[in-house]
Amino acid sequence: MTPDLIGRAASRFDLLELLGGAHQRVSATRGGEWAGPCPLCGGRDRCRAWPHREAGPRAWCRGCGAEGDAIRWAMFIDGRDPDRPGETGRWLRKQRVVLPPVCSKPPCAGPSPAPLRRLPPEEVAQLWTDSWPVTKGRLVGDWLESRAIDPAAVEAQDLARALPPRGKLPSWASPWRRSGHLVLLPVHDWAGRMVGVRARAVTTNVRVKEFAPRGQGSRGLVYASPAALEMLRGTPAKRVVICEGWPDFATWATRLTDAVLGIYAGAWSDNLAARVSDRAEVLVRRHDDAPGGKYAMQVARSLAGRCRVAVLEPAARGGVA
Numbered sequence: 001m002t003p004d005l006i007g008r009a010a011s012r013f014d015l016l017e018l019l020g021g022a023h024q025r026v027s028a029t030r031g032g033e034w035a036g037p038c039p040l041c042g043g044r045d046r047c048r049a050w051p052h053r054e055a056g057p058r059a060w061c062r063g064c065g066a067e068g069d070a071i072r073w074a075m076f077i078d079g080r081d082p083d084r085p086g087e088t089g090r091w092l093r094k095q096r097v098v099l100p101p102v103c104s105k106p107p108c109a110g111p112s113p114a115p116l117r118r119l120p121p122e123e124v125a126q127l128w129t130d131s132w133p134v135t136k137g138r139l140v141g142d143w144l145e146s147r148a149i150d151p152a153a154v155e156a157q158d159l160a161r162a163l164p165p166r167g168k169l170p171s172w173a174s175p176w177r178r179s180g181h182l183v184l185l186p187v188h189d190w191a192g193r194m195v196g197v198r199a200r201a202v203t204t205n206v207r208v209k210e211f212a213p214r215g216q217g218s219r220g221l222v223y224a225s226p227a228a229l230e231m232l233r234g235t236p237a238k239r240v241v242i243c244e245g246w247p248d249f250a251t252w253a254t255r256l257t258d259a260v261l262g263i264y265a266g267a268w269s270d271n272l273a274a275r276v277s278d279r280a281e282v283l284v285r286r287h288d289d290a291p292g293g294k295y296a297m298q299v300a301r302s303l304a305g306r307c308r309v310a311v312l313e314p315a316a317r318g319g320v321a
Ligand SMILES: [Zn+2]
Pocket: 038, 039, 040, 041, 042, 043, 047, 061, 062, 063, 064, 065, 066
């Protein structure tokens, strides 16, 4: 594989998302310099990134010395050595990276997307450890049943948990007991790592029924069934169902053994698309509105030519909406 092809493949990855999404912009040097934690050595702020550099995105960690473009970082994070001869080509084929068409526009033209942000991982992990099974939290179990979703199946697949009714909560979750947002929904990144939670209300008399805590964001984050987690972590899947929103995701994740992903309109990313198995049969379910149509189009386009994609129009679907 030529350096030019690799460079084009690298532009399909979102460098800031690869680095964990917690980087903050620190200066305007070379199209903007970002600083944040290193996904390799765990250093808190010594990993520098230039995602909009004219010659292409690049990052360098002053702690462990890792450096390179998005492909090199993705390989480091996957435990591969990009300096081994032939390894990059093998890895890209394994990732089923689709090379973008040749484009005469300068790289990184146009407005740059806002950097992703994430919650402190230790706070997310602690909340998850302290949470209750959905079958033990009565209000959460009742809410699931009201949506025709089986709480026992949700528990068995770890698709949601109940906010712990007592004890200390992280500051970003502390209003949820009072507001009634008692359902915790785990969200995963492109590599199948649980990086956050969303909170869902058990009652309907709330202003916002579901949200991501401040500081977490939504872009590039998915709900994933056990088979979908395996796929994100590198095991190919034959059939993939992509749903819009948690209730539809949980409805199908509890009924199918296929890889089922749940995503919000606008949150799909190239890094996620690259993890969907080659030649997979992909079914995209969408809401009956404009953002739903746009999301389905974006997902379908990102997989076109590599997977067999069908978009299930809202009018055509039966079962639980
Ligand atoms: Zn490092």
